[in-house]
Amino acid sequence: MLSAIFGFSLNPTFTRYLQIQLLPSSFDAQGSANAAQRLTCFVIDDRVTVDAGSLGIALSEAQRRTIRDVVVTHPHMDHIASLPIFVDDLFGELRQPVRIHATSEVIELLKADVFNDTVYPKFDELRNEHGPVMEYVPFQMGQEFQVAHLKLTAIAVNHIVPTVGLLVSDGKATVAFSSDTAETEELWHVVNHARHLNALFIEASFPDAMEALAKASKHLTPSMLRTELNKLNHNGMDILAVHLKPAYREKVIQELNELGIEKLRVMEPGRIYEW
Template sequence: MRFTFWGVRGSIPVPGPQTVRYGGNTTCIEVHGAQDELIILDAGTGIFQLARQLQADMPLEASIFITHTHWDHIQGLPFFIPIFVAGNRIRIHGAADPVNQRDIHEVLARQMDYAFFPVRDNELAATMEYVTLREGQTTQVGSVTVTPMIMGHPVLNFAYRLESGGRTLVFTGDHEWPYNIYAPGEDGHTEYEAMVQERRAAIIDFFRGADALIIDTAYTPEEYPRRTGWGHGTYDTSIRAAREAGVRQVWLTHHEPTRDDAELERVFARALERNPPPDPASEPAIHLAREGITVTL
């Protein structure tokens, strides 16, 4: 299995000279299974450059898995050229939104409403299929088994665990670790804490033994208190989780749009200093995700 980052930025694209090393596009990861099955994780603006590269491979079959439908994870989809070309087969997977009862097709069709985009969803030339997933329901894409798990985010967000050819890749999408909403000593703190720990353990289990974990790492611990509840992790929570789950390599992503390349490297270096490996022998390789990098597992 191998994967390539096409977008590593959270919230909004930030192209320009200050972000050229890590890239300014929003989330998109291209994955190839052991038998070269094409899977795309999220459709942020990074998917446009991927689409240009895929033009040489058409007609093609692609399985897109959307973690959640915030703009930065879907806004490139109307510009994914293969959807306009007859002969291509595109299958899009994602969650139903339990708040407004819309399935993945309905949510995505809305961003192609006439007011926003000139081509309508029902005019796409490729064969389009939409699959609404439930937590734990596996999908087989050739040799690749894909399993979704609900993470902590203010709209339903699936992490995906991909297994193929004896290798495992996990991508969290956007994720904030569960936290206790009660202060110590308050009524409900103890019960809530048990729930938090149980949920946390289930998520660590979902990551367990992955060859690569790609994880939402938006904030520094100094920034986090003012952004609690926004649905994102920190450098420290990501590093700790990767160690606890025994993953081999971890890729920190969803970089803050306000951080230029130099600042990104500074906060990363400080995070490594703050979190020295407790056991260097089993320490995962820790990287900042960067546009254009291909990793073979």
């Protein structure tokens, strides 16, 4: 009866998608976000983030209320820059701690270099009226672990500090993040064993003419990215290039387009992608 009166089914079937957004990290003089990516923070389903570069400066108010889990791939500043600000801003209102998921090695680096009572307070030792405000949650390389509703596997990649790539699934869709890396092998080995892959987020930092710098800093150029993609057994997934250095963004985009790879495009900050 209610369905006839109000025009809806009493047993609706809702289609839920995995939603991923690259938070903006550059803003013009009027405060509007632009496409330049200076910091890295991916928001998944408004509940979990991969890295925290712009976490403290670019979330919506609704996202601030729902995100309590942060997965840190490595401790470079562009991936953690506003993590302390995020916790600081929420300090008085947190009813559960912000959980920082990382390898034990990265957790020790965060303790030593960021949350050390010099750069920022040791938030893992502080409490508000409701309880602890931040906690570290270590995960093991190569072992599946759960964060909120997601299952993740961390894989070591080839960067100049300890860094992990990630395989992430909500039980329906599966995506992979390369994080910052140069040529790598184990990531592709793990990804190739996944039953399916809906999307790959892969870095492309420098143009081809700067390959020597890319290799020295352990990043990828478009040509190097193509070589890495040849190691994948999956076909048909979306391939989203990220981590383009703003100074070389237009040249990198041109070279990515010239590769002629189907479904390869540059990820747009602020846009919500669904699988």
